[in-house]
Amino acid sequence: MAKVYGKTVIEEYLSRNRRSKELHERARSVLPGGITRTSVYFDPFPPYVARGLGSRITDIDGNERIDFSNNYTSLILGHCPPSVVAAVQGQVGRGSAFAAPTPHEVGLAERIIGRVPSVQRIRFASSGTEAVMFALRLARARTGRRKVAKAEGGFHGTSEYAAVSVSPDPAEAGDARSPAALPAASGVTDGVVGDVVVFPFNDGEATEAIIRRHREDLAAVIIEPVLGSSGMIPARRDYLERLRDLTARHGILLILDEIITLRLAAGGAQSLYGIAPDLTVMGKIIGGGYPVAAFGGRAEIMALLDPAGGRPPIPQSGTFNGNPIGMVAGAATLDALTPADYERLNTMGDDLRQRLRALFARKGVAAQVTGMGSLLNLHFTDVEVTDFRTMRTGDAGRLRRVFFGLLNEGIFVAPRGMACLSTPMGEEEIAAFVRAVERALDG
Ligand SMILES: Cc1ncc(COP(=O)(O)O)c(C=O)c1O
Known part of the structure; x- marks a missing residue:
């Protein structure tokens, strides 16, 4: 049977995040949508986090993920430096x-x-x-x-x-x-x-x-x-x-x-x-x-x-x-933060963007990787993204499927495809990101 677009990865997510689902149901009776910050919500529910250390966060189901959100870019040294x-x-x-x-x-x-x-x-x-x-x-x-x-x-x-x-x-x-x-x-x-x-x-x-x-x-x-x-x-x-x-x-x-x-x-x-x-x-x-x-x-x-x-x-x-x-x-x-830290983070960001672009080219996927230094964003479009309107040409369905694929692969990014780097990251985390995107595209 053909896969229903987006369904398989979400089912997989549901099966690995049962405690978060339960907590979300409880949370909904006290917090609109079960959260207190619109940008952390996604349908059907986000994973509720138990702790973070360095570049990793662990949710209440015990799933460990590399945190490429860093609280929406704020944790440049990662968690608990x-x-x-x-x-x-x-x-x-x-x-x-x-x-x-x-x-x-x-x-x-x-x-x-x-x-x-x-x-x-x-x-x-x-x-x-x-x-x-x-x-x-x-x-x-x-x-x-x-x-x-x-x-x-x-x-x-x-x-x-x-x-x-x-x-x-x-x-x-x-x-x-x-x-x-x-x-x-x-x-x-x-x-x-x-x-x-x-x-x-x-x-x-x-x-x-x-x-x-x-x-x-x-x-x-x-x-x-x-x-x-x-x-x-x-x-x-x-x-x-x-x-x-x-x-x-x-x-x-x-x-x-x-x-x-x-x-x-x-x-x-x-x-x-x-x-x-x-x-x-x-x-x-x-x-x-x-x-x-x-x-x-x-x-x-x-x-x-x-x-x-x-x-x-x-x-x-x-x-x-x-x-x-x-x-x-x-x-x-x-x-x-030494000057060398900024330089390393920014170079690592350039490298990650290049590797992702090469991956999309190899797979024939219409995608753009925007960003600067340690900040990046995936866009599933063949239009060059230079402003709000061109950003909106992105395929939201594909982005959602890749986002859940990444969650299942242990990579935490923002639902809009934003990722950023922190100083505890290195080649291991960058390689894991690229590998997970490849799997998410295949999934
Ligand atoms: C560019 C920019 N300006 C302003 C804000 C608002 O900051 P805060 O969420 O601390 O109110 C944000 C938060 O993400 C931001 O990214």
Whole structure:
């Protein structure tokens, strides 16, 4: 009997993940969908994790998998790196949070500012969502303008202005070169959507025309150097340079969202592209696996947060801002990352992309492997993937089948085909990934 497309791998998954299935049924009666983060859900249920160590995670059924998600790119040293565990254990006994500053927030701020020259002052938050929210507010306050511009398919967290055209239906979003701004969630108001301008990633001419049209109202352009949740698509160098020039010319602030890309180099993707943004948002690796994010940039813009001399134009609160557990974990992580580590991770990423491309070519599979450095994404399409619309040409059914095949083969990636590397990985893990993709294609 012919295999039903996708059925066999899912049956196999079900048979190996019975405890997760049971827990998911229990979880559904307390958590919508049985989870508390949409991006970890997939149908019929995700594996519930028991523990992680190095490059491996083990679920509650005892399945061990190589973790190529790394909590969506945040665990650059893998799980439980010894120096981070020691730093956190040392701090846990001294207190987890105070309504007072600690030396640890100064230490992490100095480390980041020492690595990213465009960041002259920095403030911490607990999530990237909050950091983006403050960066956009700063831009509005600084310029006195209302609107912000973002790329179609750009993901900047879930605050109101970020929740526009994240993953729109292309049929509703209209002309690819002049995409409509569409709410990414129910409940996002027309007022919010009306203040967001959307441009096509990597299309310099169309983006310039859109930004020029709105220049008098635009406070900021926010962009990821590598379009993350839409498929790890690197910005073209000339595209980012053009955005930098254009925004500077019109008094619009350029905000680089480096929440993912700070893992590409000590100075972030901005050091690789040679771009100095006005503001940068950071997260993921800077907390060493704990909930820490930050926004920072030019001192005169960040001065809007300074309370010395009275109530600042932009008050920033946050009960766990700068909590010492996250600060020491972040500092231990940055201290552990040598230039050689970044280089090794990025070279390993180049190698993995090449090996996957060679595999797809040998098998005659229409696929693209996008990414940069230690970040990559699989797309089952013969169209070159350069932006949100071309990403959407991917065969979602095939991706789903390969995703379950990989889970069954002991490889954990994001359901959208995103994978990233961590320092405990080496040739063994890379070879295992390529082998598992080959089996998943055959399965
Ligand atoms: C590029 C980018 N910006 C913002 C965010 C939001 O960060 P958080 O999930 O910490 O709110 C993310 C999270 O994945 C991200 O990848």
